[in-house]
Amino acid sequence: MTLYYSMVFMLLMLEMFIFGSLIFPLPFTWRRRLFTFISESPLVAKVQYGMKITFIFITVLFIDSVNRVYRVQLELAAASKSEMRGGAAVLGGSERMEVQARKFYSQRNMYLCGFTLFLSLILNRTYVMILDQLRLEEELKELKGDSSVKSKKSVNALGDPSEPGEVAKLKEQLKAKDRDIEHLKKQADGLSREYNRLGDQTSASDATPKKER
Template identity: 70%
Template sequence: MTLYFSLVFALLVFEMVVFTALIIPLPFKVRRKLFNFISESPIIAKLQYGMKITFIFILILFLDSVNRVFRVQQELSAATKAEGAGRASVLGGGERMEVQARKFYSQRNMYLCGFTLFLSLILNRTYVMMLDILRLDEELKEYKGEAGGKEGKKLGNAGNAGEIGKLKKELEAKDRDIAALKKQAEGLSNEYNRLGDQVSPADNTPKKDR
């Protein structure tokens, strides 16, 4: 393995270690201090800038590896077709082993660079998600602290005063509607009883003999 691919492999191992450190369960205070140090440290900022440049070179190496794999595959396919057509062996045993070795190394370099780039994207996204989680946890704790204290309750009541007044008005209007319905029901019940009293005597009067 050449020097630059050895460096790519070392970077891949470093990314794996960092990813493990990000997802490992830690206490909230420790995690907050760690992420505050990462986000505020000027050394980390310079390191991130250098890593971006490094990933550009790794992308170039990845594209070169893909091109090499494609060319070796074309060479092997052409040799196989020539042998299948009944021609003499285009590649000898040693040459074929050399082509297979070049194919293997090209594929290894392609996978190495590809996984390094892919893991860098995962690390970036994981870091952003962890920052969002820490920010939401802090906001939740602040909200709970304000809601638990007396001042927080007063502020909450003051903030909801307009909404509470609106709900009270709606409740009063519904109470008035219920009272009006009760009056209508009582009026209908009285009218029904009155009509019942009028009809009952007429039904109970004895009929005269003719």
């Protein structure tokens, strides 16, 4: 194995170790401190930038290994076709073993680079998901703390310890709406009575001239 493929293999082992560290169950406070350090550390940011450049080179190696595998496959396919047609052996024993070895090394390099790139995507997505999980857990704890504070305030204000603050506030709003509806009903009844009275007066005034005639 050449030097750069050895470095790719070491990088793959490092990614596997980091992935195991990310999914290892830790207490919430420890995990929050760890990911806060990773997110805010300038050294980690520089390392991440260098890793992005490294993965670009690994992508180039992956494309080259795929090309080598394809060419070896074409060479073996052409040799097998010529032998099936009854021609002379295109590849001798040593030459065939050499082609098979090149095929093996090319496939090994392709799988090595491919798994390294694939695991880098998994690490990135796992890191983002863990950050979202920590953010949601912190928001949940803050909401629980705020709801407990609000419930205590509502108990002190209303004197009812069995009623949460939000429910009491909604009930007060419903009572105010009911009072407004009752007030509007009374106004509508008064307007209806006044309308009927004016209608009776108008009909009486229309009937008086007819009697005089």
